[in-house]
Every structure is written in C-alpha cells, then in structure tokens.
Amino acid sequence: MPEPAPLDPEQLAAYFAVMEVGSLLQHAVEQQLRDEGGLSYIQFQILAVVGESAEGRQRMTDVADRLVHSRSGLTYQVAQLAERGLVAKESSPEDERSVIVALTPQGRELLERVMAGHVEVVRGLFFTPLNDEDVTALGDVLGRVRDHMRTVPPRSAAPRRRRGN
Amino acid sequence: MPEPAPLDPEQLAAYFAVMEVGSLLQHAVEQQLRDEGGLSYIQFQILAVVGESAEGRQRMTDVADRLVHSRSGLTYQVAQLAERGLVAKESSPEDERSVIVALTPQGRELLERVMAGHVEVVRGLFFTPLNDEDVTALGDVLGRVRDHMRTVPPRSAAPRRRRGN
C-alpha cells in the first residue's frame, strides 16, 4: 500500500470545521435538553423519531437502525424513557417478535416543550452567521456527503451478515 | 417570550446534515483509531494537539481549553496515555502550578502511524463525493459558524467567571 497523500490545507480546514461545529453544537444542545427536559441527546432523538412517524409509533429495530444504536443500547434508553412515562412499549399484532415504541401524551408534551428551546439554540448558534445561500450550499454539500456515507460499507470490508448488528 | 419560529425546511436539512455527518464521521474514525492504535478519539486529539505544538509540549490547561474537556477529564485521559508511555508529564520551570504534557518518541511514532489510516478514512468517507469548490465552500461557511460559536457565551447567560472550567 502506497503512502496516502496527506490532506491539503483546505481539506483539513473543512474536516476540522465539520468536527468542531458538530461537537460544539451537540454540546450546546445537550445542555439545553438536560436543563429543560432532563433528556440526553439520544433520548431526545428517540422521542423525535418516534413522534415524527405517522401515529407516534415505531418498531424498536427501525428506531435503532436510524439512530446507529446497538440493540441493547436502545433497549436501555427506551427503558429510561418508559420509566418516566414518556413512551410505552406495545406488542405488534403483525409480528409477535416486534416491540412497538409509542409516544405517550406526556412524551409528546415534553417533546414539544423542549423543541422550542432546541430550535432557539440551533438558530442562535448555527444559523445566525449564515445567509440563505450559505444554508442552501451547506445542505447541498453535506447532504451529498451524508448520502455517500450511508452507502459506503463500514470499512470492516466484509459485509458482515452474521451475528446481529 | 414569543413563540420561536420553527426552522424552515432548508435550515432543518442543513442542521440535520451537519449533525449526522459529524456523528457518522466520528464513528468511523473512532473505529479506525481503536483498531489501529487502541486510541479513543479524544486520546488521538490530545496526541495531535500536543504533537502539533512547537516541541511537542503543551500545558494541561491549554489542551483542556482547546478540547472542551473538563479538567478532571483531561487528567484522566492524560493518565491513560502516560500509562502507555505515549506522553510524559513534566513540571514547568516558569509556573510551578502548571503541568506540561510532552509527547514521547513512542507517542509520536504511534501518532504518525495512526494518522495515515485516519487520513484515508476521512478522505474516503468525506472527500470522495466533493470537488474543490465544495471543499472551499464548506471550509468557508463552517469556519464562520465555528468562529461564531466560539464567541457566543455558553448561553448560561451569565458570563460565568467563577468556579474553574
């Protein structure tokens, strides 16, 4: 294998910027969610993903796939949310193996309450220094990167079909 | 306080894209660092920040400030690295309170070895779908966001001068 060429300065700047912005934004958002709703970012994401679906109901597996979680990690987080009465677990009539996560009224209420502050943080921190063109450009370029990332195999080379998750 | 306007679809797309790209990229990079060097991302960053300075030496506080770490978290991570002989802790001649983190030869060697794979992952995952203009645009826009983020107070309103960190 030949020496990989180093990244040029512009590439490095872009890479570091993405990582730092993502990290700082996540930090800020986490604090707001913790303060205003006692939620971690992942818990918030679970509520959001479930709440955004048609009737506030999603299969465990579908939530896990979307949030990159390990199955057991999702089981843990959903248990935390269920303990607070924010979601309820139901069995699926179609597939006895499946578990459905359903947003409770309290869950929806908390989600809506917390979302307001969330939007404010994101707007203040992220969008303030940007104009419409910047936003469009960002969405376009990063959207392409995201699509590419979703395509590329996890670089564990082998497709990895065995052993769940 | 008036209802905050929700983010428009373009803004949402950009926000989600940043978070997802950052998260996926971090995941991929973490796996490579773990596999090839037994390093967490933060440990890698510590080595990189220290190694990038003039003589491979940095004060604890300066490293912590740059990596958003709590002091105690940095103490912990530096201890991990020191146990493996990748860094050494030295006292500062100028300020008896300070502790200097210095990259050892083994630390530098590992950093260089791991950096190759790191660059490959970033290139393959992040830069493949982008042309030069995209990269420039990204660096410009996200650079502005980052600068803005560094400026804005942590939204805990109060300047927070008391109590370290």
Next chain:
DNA sequence: TATTGTTATACTCTATAACTATA
C-alpha cells in the same frame, strides 16, 4: 483571591455475548 491540577465518587452510556421467542 484566582488559577492549576488532582482525587474521590457517582453516574451515564455503550458494547458484547448469551439467551428466548417468533418467522
């Protein structure tokens, strides 16, 4: 008094592997 750093502690989160049950 403010700053630098460490320690103890408690907690959250994550991942792995073994396991059950349904398809």
Next chain:
DNA sequence: TATAGTTATAGAGTATAACAATA
C-alpha cells in the same frame, strides 16, 4: 436458520465537588 429483543455484565468516559499548592 434468521430476525427481534432482552439481560447480565463489564468497561470507558464524564462531571462535580472538595482539596492542595502556587501566583
């Protein structure tokens, strides 16, 4: 045999607060 999910367990990381020492 593959898929959906849980459990037990163990480990890594983080934050807080109390502390010691130097500026």
